[in-house]
Amino acid sequence: MAIDSGSGLANATIQQRLVPVRLFYDYLMEEGLRESNPVGRGRYTPGRRRGGHQRGLVPRMTKLPWIPTEQQWRDILGVAAEEPIRNRVMLALAYDAALRREELCSLCTDDLDPAHRTLRVRAETTKNRLERVVPYSAPTGVLLSGYLAHRATISRARGPLFLSESRRNHAQPLSLWTWSKVIRRIALAAGIPRFATHTTRHLCLTDLARMGWELHAIATFAGHRSTESTLAYINLSGRDLAEKLTKGMEQIHSWRIDMLARLGGQATGAASR
Structure with a gap:
């Protein structure tokens, strides 16, 4: 069963339930009953092969909050x-x-x-x-x-x-x-x-990001201690991507727009004839 299939437990719930299992094996290691912990923490360890990254038992997934259309x-x-x-x-x-x-x-x-x-x-x-x-x-x-x-x-x-x-x-x-x-x-x-009860909060913060509110202003409004939580709503709003796309269309692809405009003009002329 895939973790994102919509069936069974959510990824965050699985991660939470793995914590006591991991701590239990830590206890067994401290007591000398085991030499290793089979429930990996998924942390960065310098000097290890493959870039020093140790994978957790279950891959951690970070999804954007769901908001209604x-x-x-x-x-x-x-x-x-x-x-x-x-x-x-x-x-x-x-x-x-x-x-x-x-x-x-x-x-x-x-x-x-x-x-x-x-x-x-x-x-x-x-x-x-x-x-x-x-x-x-x-x-x-x-x-x-x-x-x-x-x-x-x-x-x-x-x-x-x-x-x-x-x-x-x-x-x-x-x-x-x-x-x-x-x-x-x-x-x-x-x-x-x-x-759900939290959806209105997600929707409000996303709307503030869409309106162009600055990151710290949204964080203050939401009561976030760290702006890392607020970044999810900025990403969800697509504000930065939209701005970059607009600038790119103006600077790089302006000739394509001109060609489309000419094409539209030619089509209008042909129809009038």
């Missing part, structure tokens, strides 16, 4: 339009502010600044413990205003922004798993099963 995004929004206002504003904020699932579900009423249309992502809710302040759009602000009025009918207490409306957990903070189920339901209804 324009039509798929419209299909998602079409289904989401029928959702309750809480789910609609959560989806809008998840895209607008490129929020991770935990960051979104952990938002509190005190994190909002409607006057400046910004929200604070607290350090304790982020993946790398970096606090940041991010903006959201005017349409999302309108949705948020409507939701705050609706939330007041559930609870007027300050605290978690998004509350459960079920009988079992009424007025309790919305859990991560509930939000995942909401997105899963929307994805299946739209016929796009690959759409």
